[in-house]
Amino acid sequence: MDSILECRNLTKYFPGCLALNAVNLSVPKGKIVGLLGPNGSGKTTLIKLINGLLTPDGGELTVRGNKPGVETKKIVSYLPERTYLSDWMDVRTAIDFFGDFYEDFNKAKAYDMLQRLHINPNSRLKTLSKGTKEKVQLILVMSREAQLYVLDEPIGGVDPAARDYILDTILSNYSENASLLLSTHLITDVEKILDEVIFINRGSVVLTSSVDEIREREGKSVDAMFREVFKC
Amino acid sequence: MPWELKPDRPIYAQLIEQLQLMVIAGIYPPGAKLPSVRELAAEAAVNPNTMQRALAKLEEDGLLFSQRTSGRFVTEDAGQIMQTKQNLAEGLVRDFLRSMNRLGYDAQGAVSLLDRVTKEEEQNG
Amino acid sequence: MLGRLMKYEIRATERIFLPLYGLILAFALVNRLLRAFNPEANDWGNLPVNLSAFLNGVTMTVYVLLVVALFVVTFVVTIQRFQKNLLGDEGYLMFTLPVKAHAHIDCRMIVTLMWTVLSLIVSALSIFILSVDESNMRTFSEWCLSMRREFAEHGASSWLILFECVVLLAVSILAGTLQLYAAIAVGNRSARHRQLAACGAYIGFGIVEQIITFGGFNALNGISPDSWLRAWLGGVARSLPNAALLEIALGLFILYCALFGLAFYALTNYLLSRKLNLE
Numbered sequence: 001m002d003s004i005l006e007c008r009n010l011t012k013y014f015p016g017c018l019a020l021n022a023v024n025l026s027v028p029k030g031k032i033v034g035l036l037g038p039n040g041s042g043k044t045t046l047i048k049l050i051n052g053l054l055t056p057d058g059g060e061l062t063v064r065g066n067k068p069g070v071e072t073k074k075i076v077s078y079l080p081e082r083t084y085l086s087d088w089m090d091v092r093t094a095i096d097f098f099g100d101f102y103e104d105f106n107k108a109k110a111y112d113m114l115q116r117l118h119i120n121p122n123s124r125l126k127t128l129s130k131g132t133k134e135k136v137q138l139i140l141v142m143s144r145e146a147q148l149y150v151l152d153e154p155i156g157g158v159d160p161a162a163r164d165y166i167l168d169t170i171l172s173n174y175s176e177n178a179s180l181l182l183s184t185h186l187i188t189d190v191e192k193i194l195d196e197v198i199f200i201n202r203g204s205v206v207l208t209s210s211v212d213e214i215r216e217r218e219g220k221s222v223d224a225m226f227r228e229v230f231k232c
Numbered sequence: 233m234p235w236e237l238k239p240d241r242p243i244y245a246q247l248i249e250q251l252q253l254m255v256i257a258g259i260y261p262p263g264a265k266l267p268s269v270r271e272l273a274a275e276a277a278v279n280p281n282t283m284q285r286a287l288a289k290l291e292e293d294g295l296l297f298s299q300r301t302s303g304r305f306v307t308e309d310a311g312q313i314m315q316t317k318q319n320l321a322e323g324l325v326r327d328f329l330r331s332m333n334r335l336g337y338d339a340q341g342a343v344s345l346l347d348r349v350t351k352e353e354e355q356n357g
Numbered sequence: 358m359l360g361r362l363m364k365y366e367i368r369a370t371e372r373i374f375l376p377l378y379g380l381i382l383a384f385a386l387v388n389r390l391l392r393a394f395n396p397e398a399n400d401w402g403n404l405p406v407n408l409s410a411f412l413n414g415v416t417m418t419v420y421v422l423l424v425v426a427l428f429v430v431t432f433v434v435t436i437q438r439f440q441k442n443l444l445g446d447e448g449y450l451m452f453t454l455p456v457k458a459h460a461h462i463d464c465r466m467i468v469t470l471m472w473t474v475l476s477l478i479v480s481a482l483s484i485f486i487l488s489v490d491e492s493n494m495r496t497f498s499e500w501c502l503s504m505r506r507e508f509a510e511h512g513a514s515s516w517l518i519l520f521e522c523v524v525l526l527a528v529s530i531l532a533g534t535l536q537l538y539a540a541i542a543v544g545n546r547s548a549r550h551r552q553l554a555a556c557g558a559y560i561g562f563g564i565v566e567q568i569i570t571f572g573g574f575n576a577l578n579g580i581s582p583d584s585w586l587r588a589w590l591g592g593v594a595r596s597l598p599n600a601a602l603l604e605i606a607l608g609l610f611i612l613y614c615a616l617f618g619l620a621f622y623a624l625t626n627y628l629l630s631r632k633l634n635l636e
Contacts, residue, residue: 193277
């Protein structure tokens with residue numbers, strides 16, 4: 001099977017709003033894909049569906065042929081937009097936690113990244129700044145040898161140096177057997193590392209293309225094109 | 233240090249140019265072994281598949297060659313490198329003439345201006 | 358996997374309970390020791406003047422407050438661990454772990470059971486420490502002897518009743534906890550008024566329980582429980598000793614609690630696996 005994620009006619013309702021409207025998309029393996037769209041476009045809903053945090057109302061979503069469930073959670077590594085670690089834990093405990101539940105978790109890699117960022121593994125999560133907590137979460141997520149990484153706004157609200165570090169981590173983690181889906185507003189920084197982009201608006205996929213195709217066809221960057229397509 | 237890449241041109245085309253320049257400049261001399269695709273991609277801060285595409289094109293053109301187990305190397309063929317250098321230079325000249333054209337200079341005018349500026353530069357040391 | 362979930366659940370909550378247990382037992386001990394030096398001062402009527410009596414009063418008050426706090430804390434923590442830690446931000450971590458949704462319910466309800474039972478044991482132990490003295494000890498050892506006699510006489514029956522009481526305690530704690538969880542899960546479906554909806558659901562469940570219970574008895578035309586039992590068991594009941602009736606009654610209570618517990622479990626599981634919507 002060459003695609004890691006497949007959505008066929010995927011539909012999701014919320015009271016008073018159709019969040020996803022018969023969405024069709026496919027993410028092949030070994031690709032870094034950007035999910036781009038304004039707020040309320042359905043990005044987060046799609047991401048939650050991939051992770052089994054929501055159930056579809058219509059259509060189908062499969063990860064490596066399986067519906068979201070225990071089997072898919074073993075191979076999907078998710079970084080949500082928010083802090084999701086328990087405050088009472090220290091960094092070392094968080095690493096043990098991930099190690100206990102995920103077979104593909106690489107502790108050595110995690111400790112190495114922590115060391116390079118000068119984060120003390122014995123510090124309590126409660127005492128860390130927001131930015132540092134986010135870095136710890138990123139490290140935990142990227143230390144898994146997963147088949148699909150799903151990053152929700154990984155570089156929003158982070159300083160430029162940290163942004164570079166995050167993009168660098170994503171690139172150095174790249175594997176031909178895994179794919180990475182990232183949703184973001186900050187397209188300029190991220191464009192060069194993407195294979196493909198999916199533009200989504202009001203619950204429907206508006207455009208799917210590779211970055212270079214857009215540049216060649218339109219003679220402008222993906223960021224510039226995004227602004228055009230989603231002009232207010 | 234990420235490479236200088238412009239936002240409005242396809243990335244892989246720019247990568248090809250950058251790699252060509254690096255070979256011509258001797259950063260990767262003839263016969264030298266190139267870093268892996270992933271290393272190059274990380275250095276350039278671009279997607280590894282895009283880098284792979286650029287490298288494949290350069291292999292096709294003959295500037296690079298790969299040995300299955302040992303990796304990618306710059307060609308030892310000095311003629312090939314010279315050809316690449318000439319092609320790039322020609323490209324620059326054509327671009328120059330095109331830009332001058334837009335300003336209203338024809339080829340003759342462009343060449344005389346070129347001479348004048350060159351002499352000035354020499355005088356100023 | 359359940360064991361691992363429980364490991365972390367216990368680690369998350371022990372930092373609250375263990376110190377509290379320690380303090381309660383410590384204060385009970387301190388109280389007892391102070392009393393040994395000032396036997397008349399434990400009198401709420403006249404305000405004692407000397408220092409140790411004063412200390413005694415203070416430590417006694419603190420002790421009582423601590424015990425009250427323990428029960429409040431046990432209740433609050435049970436709710437928090439479900440509401441905030443499972444259905445809040447941490448839910449994003451919990452529900453993306455490769456475990457089934459019901460594992461989270463199992464984990465939390467078992468750990469809650471553990472802490473509730475421990476709280477009861479610690480409270481009982483602290484009361485014992487507080488009040489232990491010669492006459493109490495004598496009464497207590499007499500009671501133990503009489504218990505031993507009862508057990509020797511009635512043999513299997515007493516053990517069965519004891520066992521059923523323990524099971525009833527556990528099942529009713531679990532069922533009560535599940536009722537809370539179900540209410541919280543229902544409340545979570547409302548986007549803006551989660552807490553209010555949860556309270557409403559909890560009260561709603563209580564009402565439904567009452568209706569079923571009294572409805573059930575009314576259907577028997579207001580017959581009292583034990584005559585109903587005898588009628589239900591027919592002629593057999595007449596020949597059964599009271600102990601057997603007690604065993605059967607306890608068994609029925611356990612079944613009754615368990616059925617409600619199962620219903621709440623099923624509801625909570627359904628909501629968490631099919632209708633999850635983290636904010």
